[in-house]
Structure formats: C-alpha cells, structure tokens
Amino acid sequence: MHVLSVSSLKGGVGKTTIALGLASAAFAAGLRTLVIDLDPQCDATTGLGAVGPFDNNVASVLKDPKHAVVSKAIVSSTWGKSAGGFVDVLPGSPKSVHYDTPHPTVRQTWMLEEALHRVEKDYDLVIIDTPPSINALTRTAWVASDRVLLVTEPGIFSVVAAERAQRALEEIRVAITRRVQLLGFVVNRYRPASKEQDFRIDELKTMFGELVLPKYLEERSHLQQTQGAARPIHTWPGEGAVEVANFFTWLLQQVRESFEQTPAEPRFDAKLEKRSILKRLRRGKKSAEKVTIEKAFEILGEEVAEEPEPIDSPLVEQEVADEVVIEEQPEVEPTAEPIADVAAEPISEPSTDTGGWSFKLEIENPGEQSPESNDN
Numbered sequence: 259m260h261v262l263s264v265s266s267l268k269g270g271v272g273k274t275t276i277a278l279g280l281a282s283a284a285f286a287a288g289l290r291t292l293v294i295d296l297d298p299q300c301d302a303t304t305g306l307g308a309v310g311p312f313d314n315n316v317a318s319v320l321k322d323p324k325h326a327v328v329s330k331a332i333v334s335s336t337w338g339k340s341a342g343g344f345v346d347v348l349p350g351s352p353k354s355v356h357y358d359t360p361h362p363t364v365r366q367t368w369m370l371e372e373a374l375h376r377v378e379k380d381y382d383l384v385i386i387d388t389p390p391s392i393n394a395l396t397r398t399a400w401v402a403s404d405r406v407l408l409v410t411e412p413g414i415f416s417v418v419a420a421e422r423a424q425r426a427l428e429e430i431r432v433a434i435t436r437r438v439q440l441l442g443f444v445v446n447r448y449r450p451a452s453k454e455q456d457f458r459i460d461e462l463k464t465m466f467g468e469l470v471l472p473k474y475l476e477e478r479s480h481l482q483q484t485q486g487a488a489r490p491i492h493t494w495p496g497e498g499a500v501e502v503a504n505f506f507t508w509l510l511q512q513v514r515e516s517f518e519q520t521p522a523e524p525r526f527d528a529k530l531e532k533r534s535i536l537k538r539l540r541r542g543k544k545s546a547e548k549v550t551i552e553k554a555f556e557i558l559g560e561e562v563a564e565e566p567e568p569i570d571s572p573l574v575e576q577e578v579a580d581e582v583v584i585e586e587q588p589e590v591e592p593t594a595e596p597i598a599d600v601a602a603e604p605i606s607e608p609s610t611d612t613g614g615w616s617f618k619l620e621i622e623n624p625g626e627q628s629p630e631s632n633d634n
Contacts, residue, residue: 307336
C-alpha cells in the first residue's frame, strides 16, 4: 500500500479536484483505493457521494485509531466497482478542526499512520486530501505519506505558498520521518492565452526546476459537472472529459513510477535499535509483540540480577503459603533497675519532596475526631 497526500498551503487552487481526479484514474485502473478527507470542509466526501450523518468519521479515527474504529469509519463511495477496483472514503468532519492545532505533539502527528497500519492489506493506494494549512492535520497526513503532491496555480500568491510548502515538508523530513518525499508541483487552472500565467509558470520552473510537472491541467467545466454528480471523470461523456481523464491517467502514472523509485529508509543508530520494543505502529512494520521482563532487559542491554539463594538457619521459619518470614527474638532478662519513662518525640508531618516543589500529606487518626465533627 502506498500513500499520497495532495496538499496546498493556499485555498482555492483546486486541490480537491486533483485528489478526486487521481481517485478516478485509480478507479479506472482497477486499484483498491481509499480517499481520506482531512479537510474540515469535506468537499472530497461530497464528491465521492458519501453524504449523510456518520457515527464514525475521520475525527473519530484521529481520536482513537483502533482497528474497530477505523473499519467502522470507512464507507463505500457511490462510484461502484471497475475492473476489480473500487474507491472507499474515510469521510471528513467539521469536528476535525479541533485536531488542527498549530503546535501538535509527536503523538498527534503519528495518529493517521497508526490508523493506516490497521488497513494496510486492504488497499493499493491511499489518497489524502489535506486542508490548506500547515497545522496539525496536514503534518499528520505528511507523516503518514510516501509522497506529497503540491497543487498550485500560475499566480503570485500560489507561487509564494508553494515555496512555503516545500520548506515545511523538508522540516517534517528532517524532524520526524525521511520516508515522505515531494513528488512535485502540479499546475491547475491553466489558461494558455494568459501571458501572466506563462510568466508565473516560468517563475515556478526557475525556483523548483524539474519538480514542476511538465503537463498542466486546464480549466474545464466537465470537472465541476462530475463533482456535482458524484461521478468519476473517466465515466463522463464528451471529448473534453476524455482529455481531462487522460491527464489524470498520466498523472497517476507519474505517481506510481515515483513509488517504484522509493529508496530504502535510513538505518537506525545502534542506540535507537535497543528501543525496538517501544516503536510506534507503522505501515510495513510488524505489530508490537509482548515480551517478558527478562527479554526486555536483554534487548535494552541491561543485566538481570539473579535472586539470592535462601540461607538455611534454625532461627528462621518461612511460611510458604503466606510468604511470611518469622524470626525468633532472643529472650531479654529483666533488669534490677526500673526503666525511666522516656517522653515520646514529636512526630513530624511526612512530606514528599520532588526537588523543585513539595507538598504535605495530612494523616487522620481514626481514633480521634476532628473539631468539625465535634461541632456537628
């Protein structure tokens, strides 16, 4: 199973259109495809015909990525089946905006990867439609992906957003995972007669070189029609629709060829290999296995101290049933002189010291009543 994120840091560039077009090409190619709608606007969910209230959705999965939750959240699209392929959808939810924090924890960024680990054998391709931001949801998608396709249009604001997106993706690669790679930039909503757009495309090529894909998607009304009818572009009639479908077939081929060129993941440092029992659930990795304490110490390189052998002594009696050790006390002869009464030392209140702060524990004597109870 391979995972592709379709992203943009600027809204309105047709990111969902590209995601649905790739899903249509995968559907026509007979691939088992899953579309994950991480955008709180839920446009991809609507375009796949998955409309209606759902008890489980992408917000439920991000909250609890267990197999039972993931399997219940995934629903079938209205596209049907084609040559053994199908398209399922993990529906979006406006509630997912609660998980789109600007500073996610490491645990939050791995939630979607853990969820995809549960269904790794069920799909050939996963397409993630991300929100137009660089907050937690987009980072979660990138961490779970093998490739990221950045969507842009030939305009000044989109060019600036494309540069920010490339820098943000590189930060994810350095800080969290090097598996994810940038597939390239796809230009959407291209108008051949516009000199301004030609200038911006040349600007993109100067900045990103071969990362700018050589073919551009022109504006066509067929895309809006298929999305409104919740149908794949590859089944829509008309010569214009065929041209658009051929573009997405070519784009899917670029994606699949990129997957085949996936380099091996970097080897882990020896110290990190000792922490293998603590690794997260990841695609392509076996699930965590239960190990004994002795095995854990062996993996971590620690020595397990052997228990001392019991000492045979006539003065010690061990009760095996209750595991109580009773020792004989030597008899003490009474002294001639009386023992003087010793005043009991005051007992200080126990405290727990944690270094930077401390608190006291109050202990009640069950034999004494508090002043409040006497008043009652």
